[in-house]
Amino acid sequence: MAQTEPQEEKKYSSFHSIDMLIRRWKEGTFREIIDDWRWIFSYSKRYKGIILYYMVLGFLGSTLGLVSGIVGKYLIDIVTGYKTEYLWLLVSLGVGSTIFNLIFGSLSGRVSLKLNIRISNDIQADIYDKLLDADWQALNKYSNGDILNRFGGDTGTVIGNAIGWLPNVILSIYNFIATFAVLWHYDHVMPFLALVGFPLTVGFSRMIIKKQRAYSKRVKEMGSEVMSFHVETFYNLDTIKSFGVMPYFSEKLRDWQGKFKDIQLEMNMFGIKTNVILSLIKMVVQFVIFGYCLWLLWTRSITYGTMTLFLQQRAKLTRSFGSVTGIIPSMLDSSVSAHRIRELVQLPREVHSSEGQSPLPSEVAAHGVSVRMRGVDFAYAEGEKVITNSQLEAHPGEIIALIGPSGEGKTTLIRLILGLVRPQSGEVQVYGQTDGREFTVNADTRRLVSYVPQGNTLLAGTIAENLRVAKADATDEEITEALKTACAWDFIEKLPDGINAKVGERGRGFSEGQAQRIAIARAILRDAPILLLDEATSALDVTTERAVLRNIIRQQPNKTCIVTTHRPSVLSLCKRVYRVLQTKVTALSEDESAKMAMDF
Numbered sequence: 381m382a383q384t385e386p387q388e389e390k391k392y393s394s395f396h397s398i399d400m401l402i403r404r405w406k407e408g409t410f411r412e413i414i415d416d417w418r419w420i421f422s423y424s425k426r427y428k429g430i431i432l433y434y435m436v437l438g439f440l441g442s443t444l445g446l447v448s449g450i451v452g453k454y455l456i457d458i459v460t461g462y463k464t465e466y467l468w469l470l471v472s473l474g475v476g477s478t479i480f481n482l483i484f485g486s487l488s489g490r491v492s493l494k495l496n497i498r499i500s501n502d503i504q505a506d507i508y509d510k511l512l513d514a515d516w517q518a519l520n521k522y523s524n525g526d527i528l529n530r531f532g533g534d535t536g537t538v539i540g541n542a543i544g545w546l547p548n549v550i551l552s553i554y555n556f557i558a559t560f561a562v563l564w565h566y567d568h569v570m571p572f573l574a575l576v577g578f579p580l581t582v583g584f585s586r587m588i589i590k591k592q593r594a595y596s597k598r599v600k601e602m603g604s605e606v607m608s609f610h611v612e613t614f615y616n617l618d619t620i621k622s623f624g625v626m627p628y629f630s631e632k633l634r635d636w637q638g639k640f641k642d643i644q645l646e647m648n649m650f651g652i653k654t655n656v657i658l659s660l661i662k663m664v665v666q667f668v669i670f671g672y673c674l675w676l677l678w679t680r681s682i683t684y685g686t687m688t689l690f691l692q693q694r695a696k697l698t699r700s701f702g703s704v705t706g707i708i709p710s711m712l713d714s715s716v717s718a719h720r721i722r723e724l725v726q727l728p729r730e731v732h733s734s735e736g737q738s739p740l741p742s743e744v745a746a747h748g749v750s751v752r753m754r755g756v757d758f759a760y761a762e763g764e765k766v767i768t769n770s771q772l773e774a775h776p777g778e779i780i781a782l783i784g785p786s787g788e789g790k791t792t793l794i795r796l797i798l799g800l801v802r803p804q805s806g807e808v809q810v811y812g813q814t815d816g817r818e819f820t821v822n823a824d825t826r827r828l829v830s831y832v833p834q835g836n837t838l839l840a841g842t843i844a845e846n847l848r849v850a851k852a853d854a855t856d857e858e859i860t861e862a863l864k865t866a867c868a869w870d871f872i873e874k875l876p877d878g879i880n881a882k883v884g885e886r887g888r889g890f891s892e893g894q895a896q897r898i899a900i901a902r903a904i905l906r907d908a909p910i911l912l913l914d915e916a917t918s919a920l921d922v923t924t925e926r927a928v929l930r931n932i933i934r935q936q937p938n939k940t941c942i943v944t945t946h947r948p949s950v951l952s953l954c955k956r957v958y959r960v961l962q963t964k965v966t967a968l969s970e971d972e973s974a975k976m977a978m979d980f
Contacts, residue, residue, distance in 0.1 A: 416715040750811055751940060781954040837887075
């Protein structure tokens with residue numbers, strides 16, 4: 381697992397953020413924050429027009445808000461006996477700005493939603509595509525949960541800041557300056573008095589931030605543990621039922637609920653105490669401000685309208701000041717999310733064929749494709765070889781078996797043929813029967829391969845939808861024929877909906893043997909010249925297993941079929957058998973293969 385900054389460190393106070401920036405500067409890692417933001421702005425550049433549109437909307441909205449406040453002030457002054465000659469002008473201005481705000485707000489909200497959806501989809505799709513094309517071995521250093529967390533939560537943060545951060549910064553500064561100027565115009569003390577409460581609030585927040593983060597960390601950790609318990613329970617529900625231990629898990633759930641309840645209530649009590657203190661601070665500030673306004677009103681230094689304007693705009697000024705001072709925490713928060721996403725999208729790409737080269741054109745592949753390994757060495761980690769100086773040959777019309785103890789490297793050989801991993805030395809190549817040109821396997825040669833991995837690989841949907849994953853334009857007749865070849869049609873034709881029968885998550889509703897036959901049919905429908913079966917017939921009975929393999933070779937004689945197996949029934953159908961043992965791949969003689977088939 382790659383080491384990254386803990387998720388709980390993603391929220392910062394203003395003071396804590398400044399401290400962190402100084403620390404980063406001293407450590408020489410401040411450059412990382414700059415690089416993270418350059419990456420975010422690489423997306424912003426694509427939408428310069430939209431960002432400008434947001435800023436114009438923001439300026440108009442903020443300005444109209446101030447105008448409405450000022451109009452309200454003068455209307456109150458008119459009602460209380462001041463400057464009545466401007467009544468109809470102000471009424472017209474107020475009605476006009478209200479109607480304009482209504483129309484403008486509705487239209488801009490609709491347009492903004494469309495733009496946000498489009499931008500979010502574009503950025504998410506871009507990141508998704510890069511993840512799909514990431515090097516398999518590099519991507520597998522991250523857990524699925526971590527990848528999903530980054531793609532979900534962190535991508536959302538990046539999307540919001542790629543489009544909204546710069547406009548928000550500029551608009552926050554504009555709001556603060558404009559509101560400050562309006563209040564300053566009527567009284568020089570008012571804008572400063574409005575900001576008195578903010579330093580007190582921030583100072584108190586700085587004292588409690590450490591404890592808040594500690595509580596937040598405990599709640600998140602506990603929530604993750606509870607979620608893991610739920611997932612494991614439902615994933616292993618069959619096992620739990622078979623052992624009859626449902627009461628044990630029910631009791632365990634209630635134990636987790638009790639622990640989670642205690643930490644939530646403890647955090648809630650802490651929140652209540654801090655909110656009471658913060659509310660008292662705000663209340664004192666409000667009383668001071670209100671008292672100052674009453675004094676100005678008593679001395680006739682301001683009108684009722686000015687007092688209303690000040691009380692109204694004071695909260696806006698405080699919010700604007702908070703937004704301005706929150707720029708650095710927001711920047712750090714976004715930097716952390718961007719860094720976590722960059723770690724994924726900047727992983728090495730899969731190796732592709734050179735530009736302009738198309739490995740084995742269709743007319744060549746149609747006559748069959750051979751696989752050859754020569755002098756292959758491979759290790760997932762340095763110094764821990766899985767395959768050493770090994771050879772392998774597989775040709776059209778042949779079934780080749782890979783046998784050996786579990787964990788010795790059979791699946792690794794399959795990954796090498798798929799181009800998911802690459803040998804440290806030696807070559808893995810494919811070549812056609814008609815022209816003999818050899819191509820080193822990579823992501824592009826994968827189109828020559830149909831693959832059935834270990835385990836249940838069916839997707840939620842229908843049987844037909846599962847098969848059309850391999851060939852999107854397949855007809856119902858082609859699907860039926862593939863199912864017949866895989867010996868799956870005999871049970872599917874009995875289903876009320878046939879090939880349109882529903883498949884549950886992870887193949888729910890079908891036995892392991894049935895799911896394997898549907899997965900084999902999917903690989904057959906792809907009609908690639910190379911077929912890889914990784915323990916793909918382990919759940920089939922011997923008769924069905926032999927029938928499936930014979931059907932494949934009889935109906936598709938140019939197919940190169942490579943199987944990993946522990947079953948003796950397969951070996952008698954194989955042209956060659958390779959044993960994978962102690963990092964070596966060794967071709968067995970016919971006598972050794974026959975003897976092994978009998979001894980298996």
